[in-house]
Amino acid sequence: MSIMKTLMGASLLAITAVGASAEDVAITGGTAFTMGGKGKVENATVLIHDGKVQSVTSGGEVPAGYRTVDASGKWVTTGFMASGTNLGLMEVGLSGGINDARASDAKNSIGLEVSYAFNPATTFIPNTRIEGVTRAVTGFSASKDMWRGQSAVIALAGDNMIVKEHAVLSIDMDEGSAEKNGDSRAALWDMVITKLEESRPGADDDNKDDAKKDKKPKYDSAKAALDRLFAGEMPLLVEVERKADILNVIKLKERFGIDVVLTSAAEAWMVADELAAAGIPVVMNPTRNLPEDFDSLGTTGAAAARLHAAGVKVAFLPPDTNNTRLVVQNAGNAVAMGMPWEAAVDAMTVNPAEIFGIADSYGTLEAGKDADVVVWNGDPLELMTSPDAVFIRGEEVPLVSRQTKLRDRYIDLPRSPAYVK
Amino acid sequence: MRTKRSRTSLVQRGLAVAAMGLSLAACQPGGEEQGDFVELNKDPFPSSYTPLESGTTFITNATVLDGKGGRIDGGSVLVQDGKITAVGKDIAAPDGAKVIDAGGRWVTPGIIDVHSHLGVYPSPGVQSLSDGNEVGEPVTADAWVEHSNWPQDSGFLRAAAGGITSLQLLPGSANLVGGRSVTLKNVPGRVAQDMKFPGAPYGMKMACGENPKRVYGSGKNSIEYRPHTRMGNVAGYRQAWADAQAYNRAWQKYERDYKAGLDAKPPARDLNLETLAGVLNGEILVHMHCYRADDMGTMLDVMKEFGYQITSFQHAVESYKIADKLAENNVCSAMWADWYGFKMEAYDGIRENIPFVHKAGACAIVHSDDPYGIQRLNQEAAKALADGRKAGVDISKAEAWQWLSLNPAKSLGIADKTGSLDVGKDADIVLWSGDPFSVYTKADMTFVDGAVTFDRNDPARQGVMDFELGQPGEGDVK
Numbered sequence: 001m002s003i004m005k006t007l008m009g010a011s012l013l014a015i016t017a018v019g020a021s022a023e024d025v026a027i028t029g030g031t032a033f034t035m036g037g038k039g040k041v042e043n044a045t046v047l048i049h050d051g052k053v054q055s056v057t058s059g060g061e062v063p064a065g066y067r068t069v070d071a072s073g074k075w076v077t078t079g080f081m082a083s084g085t086n087l088g089l090m091e092v093g094l095s096g097g098i099n100d101a102r103a104s105d106a107k108n109s110i111g112l113e114v115s116y117a118f119n120p121a122t123t124f125i126p127n128t129r130i131e132g133v134t135r136a137v138t139g140f141s142a143s144k145d146m147w148r149g150q151s152a153v154i155a156l157a158g159d160n161m162i163v164k165e166h167a168v169l170s171i172d173m174d175e176g177s178a179e180k181n182g183d184s185r186a187a188l189w190d191m192v193i194t195k196l197e198e199s200r201p202g203a204d205d206d207n208k209d210d211a212k213k214d215k216k217p218k219y220d221s222a223k224a225a226l227d228r229l230f231a232g233e234m235p236l237l238v239e240v241e242r243k244a245d246i247l248n249v250i251k252l253k254e255r256f257g258i259d260v261v262l263t264s265a266a267e268a269w270m271v272a273d274e275l276a277a278a279g280i281p282v283v284m285n286p287t288r289n290l291p292e293d294f295d296s297l298g299t300t301g302a303a304a305a306r307l308h309a310a311g312v313k314v315a316f317l318p319p320d321t322n323n324t325r326l327v328v329q330n331a332g333n334a335v336a337m338g339m340p341w342e343a344a345v346d347a348m349t350v351n352p353a354e355i356f357g358i359a360d361s362y363g364t365l366e367a368g369k370d371a372d373v374v375v376w377n378g379d380p381l382e383l384m385t386s387p388d389a390v391f392i393r394g395e396e397v398p399l400v401s402r403q404t405k406l407r408d409r410y411i412d413l414p415r416s417p418a419y420v421k
Numbered sequence: 422m423r424t425k426r427s428r429t430s431l432v433q434r435g436l437a438v439a440a441m442g443l444s445l446a447a448c449q450p451g452g453e454e455q456g457d458f459v460e461l462n463k464d465p466f467p468s469s470y471t472p473l474e475s476g477t478t479f480i481t482n483a484t485v486l487d488g489k490g491g492r493i494d495g496g497s498v499l500v501q502d503g504k505i506t507a508v509g510k511d512i513a514a515p516d517g518a519k520v521i522d523a524g525g526r527w528v529t530p531g532i533i534d535v536h537s538h539l540g541v542y543p544s545p546g547v548q549s550l551s552d553g554n555e556v557g558e559p560v561t562a563d564a565w566v567e568h569s570n571w572p573q574d575s576g577f578l579r580a581a582a583g584g585i586t587s588l589q590l591l592p593g594s595a596n597l598v599g600g601r602s603v604t605l606k607n608v609p610g611r612v613a614q615d616m617k618f619p620g621a622p623y624g625m626k627m628a629c630g631e632n633p634k635r636v637y638g639s640g641k642n643s644i645e646y647r648p649h650t651r652m653g654n655v656a657g658y659r660q661a662w663a664d665a666q667a668y669n670r671a672w673q674k675y676e677r678d679y680k681a682g683l684d685a686k687p688p689a690r691d692l693n694l695e696t697l698a699g700v701l702n703g704e705i706l707v708h709m710h711c712y713r714a715d716d717m718g719t720m721l722d723v724m725k726e727f728g729y730q731i732t733s734f735q736h737a738v739e740s741y742k743i744a745d746k747l748a749e750n751n752v753c754s755a756m757w758a759d760w761y762g763f764k765m766e767a768y769d770g771i772r773e774n775i776p777f778v779h780k781a782g783a784c785a786i787v788h789s790d791d792p793y794g795i796q797r798l799n800q801e802a803a804k805a806l807a808d809g810r811k812a813g814v815d816i817s818k819a820e821a822w823q824w825l826s827l828n829p830a831k832s833l834g835i836a837d838k839t840g841s842l843d844v845g846k847d848a849d850i851v852l853w854s855g856d857p858f859s860v861y862t863k864a865d866m867t868f869v870d871g872a873v874t875f876d877r878n879d880p881a882r883q884g885v886m887d888f889e890l891g892q893p894g895e896g897d898v899k
Contacts, residue, residue, distance in 0.1 A: 092762065092763070092764055092765050092768055093763050093764070094631075094763055094764040095631065095635060095764060095765065096764060096765050096768075124762065127762075243893070267893065270893065287793055287796075288793070289579060289796075289899040290544040290575055290576060290579060290792055290793070291544050291545050291575055291888070291889065291892065291894060292544055292545060292546055293544075293545045293546055293547060294545060294547070297545075297889075297892045297893045297894050298893035298894040298897075299894060300894060300897045300898055300899055301898070301899055302897070302898045319793075320763070322760070322761060322762035322763055323759065323760065326759070329800065329804075329860060332860030332861065333797070333800075333860060335860070335861060336860060336861045336862075336863060337898075381860055382859060382860055382861075383800050383803035383804050383807065383858060383859065383860050384803055384804070384806065384807035384858060384859075385807070386807065386811065403761075403770070403771045403772065404771075406769055406771050407741075407771045407772075407773050407812060410741050410742050410771075410777070411777070411812065411813075413742075413743075413744065413745050413781070417742070
């Protein structure tokens with residue numbers, strides 16, 4: 001009983017610590033990368049106040065009452081953002097209990113909202129954030145049709161981790177989706193265009209029907225989601241690979257006047273100029289370079305560099321949810337394949353902030369933004385560097401996770417690990 | 422069943438005929454004539470690998486990691502007739518040698534991936550080309566993965582660009598015993614045999630834990646087929662070994678009786694038991710997919726019960742929990758740097774698995790199991806090294822390279838031929854654009870038996886597979 005109490009006390013303390021965001025912190029002496037084309041600041045003093053970045057100045061004074069974090073010789077960046085995960089929606093994906101990211105039997109797959117399924121206590125969040133990834137887009141990866149509901153943006157610590165609930169409306173328009181939805185791209189596109197035409201503002205026939213005129217419209221979460229799309233409150237995130245399909249997505253954007261973002265998009269680089277002209281960003285894994293199927297014959301590791309060079313806004317996907325942190329390695333590989341370093345870091349900070357609608361509070365290291373700040377012991381894109389300190393919305397996150405606890409427990413190969421604290 | 426039996430007898434007849442030229446018909450003392458002695462052909466799909474053309478190559482002014490734990494700054498490597506003929510500081514280029522001034526760039530042994538499904542689950546990943554799991558029965562030791570290998574998989578070329586010079590193809594892990602593996606030189610050919618590493622022993626894939634019990638326990642054959650549980654898995658392995666022992670005894674008796682002059686009949690061939698018996702006879706190496714420490718602990722006892730050696734545990738996500746036992750039992754662990762969590766038996770993965778296994782004196786290998794991972798195993802080693810150092814395990818880059826070349830070579834039984842920069846070994850070498858523990862470094866040139874299999878500055882040596890011809894992406898930078 002007393003152990004229980006102690007444990008409860010400890011966890012209450014932890015919650016309190018995470019909940020508090022009032023600490024004033026000064027990160028001094030490092031090289032700060034402000035991003036968004038604003039360059040870097042040597043010998044930077046990064047002040048954090050009330051959860052926000054207060055200022056970033058070279059050699060700035062540390063005001064009284066600020067705790068100093070010495071970052072001499074270190075690199076300071078905005079915490080990174082992974083632009084496509086199921087974080088908080090699954091724990092063990094395969095045969096490990098419910099996987100909330102797979103809403104396979106949902107009757108309505110357009111209106112799905114992350115908040116009802118999101119588990120802030122998932123171990124994958126601490127495992128991820130201690131590696132410097134502080135934000136993520138999280139959403140659904142399966143459904144019975146082509147729609148994947150509304151993805152959210154989360155911060156990887158603190159209370160109320162969901163910082164933007166309706167960030168994008170997701171839809172799968174690749175080969176696999178066509179197979180499931182009518183068994184032909186023609187059928188898939190017909191269904192999607194019909195749905196969008198029916199949902200256009202003014203196309204709602206409820207009010208035209210005299211018999212129903214005075215009836216209160218029933219709640220329809222799909223309609224609510226599509227209204228947000230047509231109101232420009234969130235873009236349509238389209239998973240698609242093949243060049244021909246991507247050209248059709250450009251037409252879709254023109255036809256409906258909605259904001260569109262591509263994801264996965266193996267052959268997007270082949271129509272980079274058209275995408276730049278249409279203002280369509282691309283969310284991608286920059287390491288793909290195999291003809292994985294007949295949709296993605298044109299994949300190349302140079303795709304991210306080419307899209308960036310053509311003026312397309314690029315953001316990065318991690319390899320998968322468990323390995324969300326490896327989005328940083330992906331970015332390093334994009335640089336190895338010709339993308340400028342700053343552009344690769346933008347693809348994990350300011351670009352996704354803009355694409356997913358949180359740029360007012362996150363994405364650059366400048367006054368007024370949420371203090372997602374990471375102190376790295378070297379170039380963050382490098383394989384052998386790691387964070388020395390991670391702040392999320394102004395709170396310093398202990399560099400502890402279920403994984404580090406397992407590491408510490410087994411470093412000396414105990415006889416009975418269960419008794420090792 | 423009938424069909425199967427008649428096919429077996431055809432094979433037997435074929436063999437008897439083939440054996441006639443080799444065996445003398447002997448006479449029994451009593452005057453009764455003996456039939457031909459039936460000896461099994463253990464190499465019915467012989468390697469037709471021939472090295473690509475190469476000359477004398479002298480790589481100099483390089484940072485050399487020898488793959489055994491040594492490092493030579495300002496070193497040189499001399500390659501003649503496909504072999505390494507000198508490694509060190511004070512070597513001169515012979516007349517006529519092609520001299521490559523590395524200008525401080527790094528030179529290492531070629532990377533060997535012990536866990537690949539290239540060619541077997543190739544790109545494009547369409548159903549027609551999905552040839553990696555002979556699901557249907559839990560023990561399919563009669564399936565040989567080389568018969569699934571499609572040499573036109575573009576993944577082989579991408580792997581060459583990542584410094585891969587040899588690799589082991591394995592069947593998948595749906596079965597308790599998935600079948601025979603094959604070790605390849607990473608040089609594409611017209612037929613699968615063109616890629617086979619000459620003289621490499623066969624391996625056999627086994628699988629612990631969740632996969633077999635899921636495939637057979639919750640698949641459509643769930644009532645008829647075992648296993649459904651981990652204890653069912655172990656029962657399956659043990660029965661298979663017991664059958665293989667009986668099969669071995671039957672053939673030994675046949676040989677004994679024949680030599681005694683009796684008109685002995687050879688046992689009916691059973692291709693499944695033949696492979697299992699090959700393991701018991703020490704001719705075939707066991708590579709076992711196993712995640713959890715307790716699953717591995719069980720298998721160490723099954724191994725002792727039936728007197729074979731598990732050469733490696735594959736994935737081995739929890740090897741860090743029993744690294745001392747793995748060292749004691751001389752079993753390698755082929756691991757990812759940081760993949761974990763996708764299923765319960767991978768839930769306890771930690772980033773320090775590889776360095777902790779190394780620290781315990783056990784054999785640590787970095788493997789891929791993935792057509793992208795195989796392209797940058799050097800990066801996986803770098804991450805593992807960094808995480809180990811952070812946890813206080815002091816390992817040099819030169820030592821860490823053993824995870825990529827010499828340890829994999831040992832586990833495949835080819836360490837006498839490749840895996841380190843030693844005089845007399847195959848010239849399987851990578852010239853890197855810089856420090857291969859950096860994310861920005863790429864292989865500039867890859868050599869197999871002294872021949873260039875990848876050259877970042879020569880499009881002709883970047884390769885285009887048949888499948889890619891006439892398709893978007895043909896010949897593009899990859």
